[in-house]
Structures are given as structure tokens and as C-alpha cells.
Amino acid sequence: MWLDSTLISIVKETKNTWKFVIKVHSDFNYNPGQFVQIKFNDLIRSYSISSYGLEGNVFELLIVKLEGGKMTRYLFENTKEGDKLEIKGPLGKFILPETITGDIIFVCTGTGIAPFRSILQRLMDNKINHKNIYLIFGTREKKDILYFDEMNNLENLINGFKYIPVLSREKLEGKSGYVHNQYLDLIKGNKLKDPIFYLCGWRDMIKEARVNLKECGFDSKKIKLEIYG
Ligand SMILES: Cc1cc2nc3c(=O)[nH]c(=O)nc-3n(C[C@H](O)[C@H](O)[C@H](O)COP(=O)(O)OP(=O)(O)OC[C@H]3O[C@@H](n4cnc5c(N)ncnc54)[C@H](O)[C@@H]3O)c2cc1C
Structure with missing residues (x-):
């Protein structure tokens, strides 16, 4: 299921790596380490959630612009704050064990x-x-x-x-x-x-x-x- 969301801010972390802050317009609970998918026309790409604990179903993504990359060109050149996005997730099992017993x-x-x-x-x-x-x-x-x-x-x-x-x-x-x-x-x-x-x-x-x-x-x-x- 694709979730309606809004891109609420874009912050440059380095020249080519930007932070995209997204608000989902429905309940959105994730386990840190999980990722979301973003859809733009027929393109779908995955991005790890880079934040935790922000209020209001808001989370951050940290994305690097790739030379010739289709989704990153769209995100870096054609999106602006306030734009609507379609998000799927949270997805993935790259998470900590429930009990941490070792390093x-x-x-x-x-x-x-x-x-x-x-x-x-x-x-x-x-x-x-x-x-x-x-x-x-x-x-x-x-x-x-x-x-x-x-x-x-x-x-x-x-x-x-x-x-x-x-x-x-x-x-x-x-x-x-x-x-x-x-x-x-x-x-x-x-x-x-x-x-x-x-x-x-x-x-x-x-x-x-x-x-x-x-x-x-x-x-x-x-x-x-x-x-x-
Ligand atoms: C589970 C998961 C989580 C991910 N999380 C993140 C994330 O948090 N942040 C993030 O920036 N990306 C993340 N990615 C990668 C992301 O999904 C896209 O693959 C990436 O943004 C490129 O998409 P694109 O459409 O711009 O490039 P495409 O149009 O798909 O590809 C452009 C070209 O770049 C090439 N390419 C691939 N990797 C590199 C590289 N390292 N350097 C140079 N060229 C390369 C491709 O082979 C292709 O030829 C994640 C991927 C997965 C599967």
C-alpha cells in the first residue's frame, strides 16, 4: 500500500548528500534500521530511514546524488518542500535483536x-x-x-x-x-x-x-x- 506523504524539508548535509524530511499522513511506526520505498512515475527506489523519535509521523532520509541516477536526479533537481510523495513501508529486517548479548x-x-x-x-x-x-x-x-x-x-x-x-x-x-x-x-x-x-x-x-x-x-x-x- 502506498502512503500519501509530504516532503517537508530538504537540507544539504554535503554537496551531494542531502537530507529529505518526510511526513506521512497516516500512522507510521518503524523499527530503526528499516527502509521505505519511494515511487515516482514507474520508478521505485528504497531508502533507509536515518532518524528516530521525531514526532508526527515524520522521518528523515539521507540520500546521495548518483551521476546518471534516475530517482536521485528527480529528488535533487525536481522536488521542493511541500511536494507530495508516495511512500511504502516500513520494510526490512536490518534491525537489532530484541536482546543484545554481544558486541x-x-x-x-x-x-x-x-x-x-x-x-x-x-x-x-x-x-x-x-x-x-x-x-x-x-x-x-x-x-x-x-x-x-x-x-x-x-x-x-x-x-x-x-x-x-x-x-x-x-x-x-x-x-x-x-x-x-x-x-x-x-x-x-x-x-x-x-x-x-x-x-x-x-x-x-x-x-x-x-x-x-x-x-x-x-x-x-x-x-x-x-x-x-
Ligand atoms: C534497502 C535499500 C536501502 C537503501 N538506502 C539508501 C539510502 O539510505 N541512501 C541512498 O543514497 N541510497 C540508498 N539505497 C540506494 C537507492 O535505492 C538507489 O539505488 C540509489 O538512490 C540510486 O537510484 P537512482 O534511480 O538515482 O539510480 P539508477 O538510475 O538506479 O542507477 C544509476 C547508475 O548508478 C549506478 N550505481 C549504483 N550504485 C552506485 C554507486 N555507489 N556509485 C556510483 N554509481 C552507482 C547504477 O549501477 C546505475 O548504472 C538503498 C537501496 C536499498 C536496496
Whole structure:
């Protein structure tokens, strides 16, 4: 069922990654980590919900403009605040277990941070019991980092939360690299207890991470995937 909704604001997070704030005109309850679909003519695309706890059936999406992308061209070039949208959802099972018994490792690149932001906000707001939580976020350059201040701030607000940003084309605090070295370092340093890995972003990163984790001996049940394309 397609739900009537309105685009209530558009905010530039970086040059190519914008936040789209949407209000659904009916009850809309979701579990953080889930996504919605947007329909425009015959195009349907999925987007993770990046917020949690906003009042009035409102939620945020974090969307990157793709060169030659049909839906993103429409969203970035042809929509404005107040426009009507058709939304389906919430959908998906990329959510936390009901009881968290081990460490959680979120691994993402670019807008793949969206579902993790929603999950972290809920963990904080609802004071959910958890063990250590790592957020490994990769992008190319400093100008592309998403929610840098917010994630640094969450380190002070969520017990056992560690934010690990990493850049592939510039240095951050003297270091650069890819997300893969970061979780492999945690594994090799025996820092993780009964971990569940959540991987989110584009296919190549997820494929490589999945192979690495399987080689380290982790069962598929402990590796959750949200593949963007
Ligand atoms: C469950 C789910 C959740 C998603 N959540 C988000 C989200 O929160 N934010 C978000 O931005 N996207 C998200 N996506 C991706 C989104 O659904 C679209 O695929 C994306 O916006 C591109 O759509 P488009 O119509 O603009 O491009 P299309 O017209 O479909 O494709 C344009 C071209 O870009 C290519 N392409 C695909 N990926 C990339 C890439 N990484 N870099 C360069 N070119 C690429 C395609 O192969 C194609 O050739 C999600 C996807 C899924 C399945």
C-alpha cells in the first residue's frame, strides 16, 4: 500500500548528500534500521530511514546524488518542500535483536550510515541494554564525512560506543585507509565479544567485508547485510 506523504524539508548535509524530511499522513511506526520505498512515475527506489523519535509521523532520509541516477536526479533537481510523495513501508529486517548479548559492529560507507544513526538514536533515547558498539564509517575525503560532530558527541552519551571514521583519500588524525582494516584490527586484537556485524552500503564494500568476516570464522547468522545496489 502506498502512503500519501509530504516532503517537508530538504537540507544539504554535503554537496551531494542531502537530507529529505518526510511526513506521512497516516500512522507510521518503524523499527530503526528499516527502509521505505519511494515511487515516482514507474520508478521505485528504497531508502533507509536515518532518524528516530521525531514526532508526527515524520522521518528523515539521507540520500546521495548518483551521476546518471534516475530517482536521485528527480529528488535533487525536481522536488521542493511541500511536494507530495508516495511512500511504502516500513520494510526490512536490518534491525537489532530484541536482546543484545554481544558486541555490535556497524560497518558502512557513505549514506550507509543512515540506518545506524536511527538505531543509535533509539539506543540512546530508550536506554536499551547493550555491550560495546562500534561504528566504522568510511568515505573518501573530509568534506564527505556525514554526522561527524553528532557521532563524536554520541561517544559521550552512549556507554561503550566507539566511533571510527576512516578516509581513503585523505588523512584523519594522521591516518587513512578503508573500513576493512578497522574491523580486522578489532578482531585481531581480540577486542570483540560474541559480535554481530551489520554491513550497509554499496555492493563491493559489503562483498569484501563478508568474505573477510567469513575467513575470520564468523557464521553468516552473525553478519547482517543491507546492500544499496
Ligand atoms: C534497502 C535499500 C536501502 C537503501 N538506502 C539508501 C539510502 O539510505 N541512501 C541512498 O543514497 N541510497 C540508498 N539505497 C540506494 C537507492 O535505492 C538507489 O539505488 C540509489 O538512490 C540510486 O537510484 P537512482 O534511480 O538515482 O539510480 P539508477 O538510475 O538506479 O542507477 C544509476 C547508475 O548508478 C549506478 N550505481 C549504483 N550504485 C552506485 C554507486 N555507489 N556509485 C556510483 N554509481 C552507482 C547504477 O549501477 C546505475 O548504472 C538503498 C537501496 C536499498 C536496496
